Amino acid sequence: MSGTQPKPAGAEWRLDSNALEQAKRNFRQMDVDKDGRLSESEFRSGLGMLGMDESFAAILFAAFDKGGDGYIDMREFLAAMGVMLHPNDVKQQVSLAFDAYDLNKDGKLQLDELKAVIKSIFSAMYSMGLQGAAFGYTEESAERTAEDLFALLDPSKQGFVTKDDYEALATTHPELIKQIGLGGGGGHQRSKRTSRVIGRNKRFSGLVPRARKSGTTVSFGHEHWELVVQMMLGIRISLARVADAEEEQPLGAEVSPEALLATCTFSVPTHRKGRAQLIRFKDYAPRVFLRIRALFGVSEAEYKLSLGPEQILGELLLGSMGSLSELFSEGKSGAFFYYSNDGLYLIKTIPHREALSLGRMLLRYLAHVRANPHTLLPRYYGFHRLQLPNAGKVHFVVMANVFSTERRIHERYDLKGSYLGRTVGAANADDTDVVRKDLDLKRQFYIGGTRRDALIEQMRRDLAFLREAGTMDYSLLCGVHYPRREEEERENDAAHDAEGDERGSCGVDGAAADGGGGGGGGG
Numbered sequence: 001m002s003g004t005q006p007k008p009a010g011a012e013w014r015l016d017s018n019a020l021e022q023a024k025r026n027f028r029q030m031d032v033d034k035d036g037r038l039s040e041s042e043f044r045s046g047l048g049m050l051g052m053d054e055s056f057a058a059i060l061f062a063a064f065d066k067g068g069d070g071y072i073d074m075r076e077f078l079a080a081m082g083v084m085l086h087p088n089d090v091k092q093q094v095s096l097a098f099d100a101y102d103l104n105k106d107g108k109l110q111l112d113e114l115k116a117v118i119k120s121i122f123s124a125m126y127s128m129g130l131q132g133a134a135f136g137y138t139e140e141s142a143e144r145t146a147e148d149l150f151a152l153l154d155p156s157k158q159g160f161v162t163k164d165d166y167e168a169l170a171t172t173h174p175e176l177i178k179q180i181g182l183g184g185g186g187g188h189q190r191s192k193r194t195s196r197v198i199g200r201n202k203r204f205s206g207l208v209p210r211a212r213k214s215g216t217t218v219s220f221g222h223e224h225w226e227l228v229v230q231m232m233l234g235i236r237i238s239l240a241r242v243a244d245a246e247e248e249q250p251l252g253a254e255v256s257p258e259a260l261l262a263t264c265t266f267s268v269p270t271h272r273k274g275r276a277q278l279i280r281f282k283d284y285a286p287r288v289f290l291r292i293r294a295l296f297g298v299s300e301a302e303y304k305l306s307l308g309p310e311q312i313l314g315e316l317l318l319g320s321m322g323s324l325s326e327l328f329s330e331g332k333s334g335a336f337f338y339y340s341n342d343g344l345y346l347i348k349t350i351p352h353r354e355a356l357s358l359g360r361m362l363l364r365y366l367a368h369v370r371a372n373p374h375t376l377l378p379r380y381y382g383f384h385r386l387q388l389p390n391a392g393k394v395h396f397v398v399m400a401n402v403f404s405t406e407r408r409i410h411e412r413y414d415l416k417g418s419y420l421g422r423t424v425g426a427a428n429a430d431d432t433d434v435v436r437k438d439l440d441l442k443r444q445f446y447i448g449g450t451r452r453d454a455l456i457e458q459m460r461r462d463l464a465f466l467r468e469a470g471t472m473d474y475s476l477l478c479g480v481h482y483p484r485r486e487e488e489e490r491e492n493d494a495a496h497d498a499e500g501d502e503r504g505s506c507g508v509d510g511a512a513a514d515g516g517g518g519g520g521g522g523g
Contacts, residue, residue, distance in 0.1 A: 408486065
């Protein structure tokens with residue numbers, strides 16, 4: 001397909017300059033023969049582990065190949081990614097998903113078509129190693145799941161689902177589509193909430209906003225795509241394994257320190273350069289972290305859906321990209337940070353020396369959390385390691401994202417009580433995503449009465465723990481929210497979205513000129 005063809009009617013291009021350049025790099029990475037377009041085999045290879053199931057890869061390929069000529073050019077790739085990566089573009093995302101799942105292209109989604117889609121998703125899960133009763137991704141459960149989801153989408157029992165039907169539910173109950181579409185989160189039994197919704201023979205109203213994430217969403221073609229999917233898959237399998245282990249000894253039972261600290265090592269399938277391989281995944285002290293998550297009130301069901309590969313496939317039911325978002329460290333560690341799609345959790349890569357230090361203090365950390373439910377220490381929820389082919393070992397931890405809140409954080413501070421080099425400089429003074437330092441703090445925080453005393457006492461306890469653990473170089477992370485700015489920012493965001501079409505189309509038109517047309521266009 002030529003790069004000079006007209007832009008698809010109604011398409012909205014909302015890739016900022018950084019996202020646009022990243023999407024172009026992803027396309028070129030997937031374009032192995034450098035002819036400026038992606039064949040189905042190149043696209044499937046670029047999907048990595050998601051491409052292990054041929055039927056699922058074919059459905060996703062069709063969503064990108066709008067021209068239907070069996071290839072995806074740069075324009076088509078950027079058009080689809082521009083929709084999938086925009087957090088508030090629900091209408092276009094639903095349209096993208098519906099058109100992909102409407103296999104006979106008659107404008108109606110039939111039950112047989114939905115069954116084919118759900119079966120392909122379940123088959124992809126199974127191919128990725130989510131096998132056995134703990135996961136339930138079988139052909140039989142796919143049939144039941146498709147029937148549940150179809151009943152949810154077609155409450156009036158007209159026998160088919162229109163794009164308006166799909167959009168009505170996707171804009172009001174997106175999490176419900178994801179939950180039911182993935183089998184109800186375990187056991188594949190229809191929940192009471194789902195039954196109530198199915199029983200309502202009426203349209204839904206209202207819009208559920210999506211979480212505002214930091215960083216760049218890692219999508220297929222990205223250099224760290226396979227790493228991210230392997231992290232998510234390893235976490236998901238490890239959660240099932242620790243759940244099995246706890247059936248014999250529940251959380252309240254006495255467990256020896258040796259059993260608590262025991263590690264679990266297993267193989268995770270991967271798909272690199274068109275070949276299936278196995279990599280080693282180590283889960284450190286999973287029974288310790290199971291107890292820590294319980295102490296902090298973290299639901300295991302929600303945790304696995306936030307961090308497991310179901311998040312990616314569930315978001316694809318809504319036409320969006322639900323992978324992790326990557327943010328490179330601004331500190332000296334050079335670590336990578338990955339935010340979960342819902343913004344609740346943070347994955348951080350750590351060097352080997354930090355991994356050893358964390359392992360040594362785990363039991364003391366568990367005891368401290370038990371005695372101090374309001375601790376200000378980082379909330380560690382998991383500790384893992386990947387053994388990558390030809391790339392060594394990657395240690396990483398899962399933590400609570402302290403800035404996951406309904407309120408916007410206008411200023412962030414990393415305070416160490418030091419002044420040497422502790423500023424981000426004037427150039428970054430107005431950037432709300434930059435973490436400021438001690439010399440950038442120009443105000444005092446007022447915390448009155450008993451709250452002040454409780455905060456100082458908790459800080460004393462936490463500092464005592466860090467001293468006993470022999471830990472140095474810690475700091476206090478603070479976020480500041482200004483309530484009066486909220487309305488002004490909402491108005492600015494609305495104006496920005498209204499202008500997005502014109503700005504984005506210019507950027508993509510230029511990209512199409514770079515990538516479309518003759519051979520070597522991806523260069």
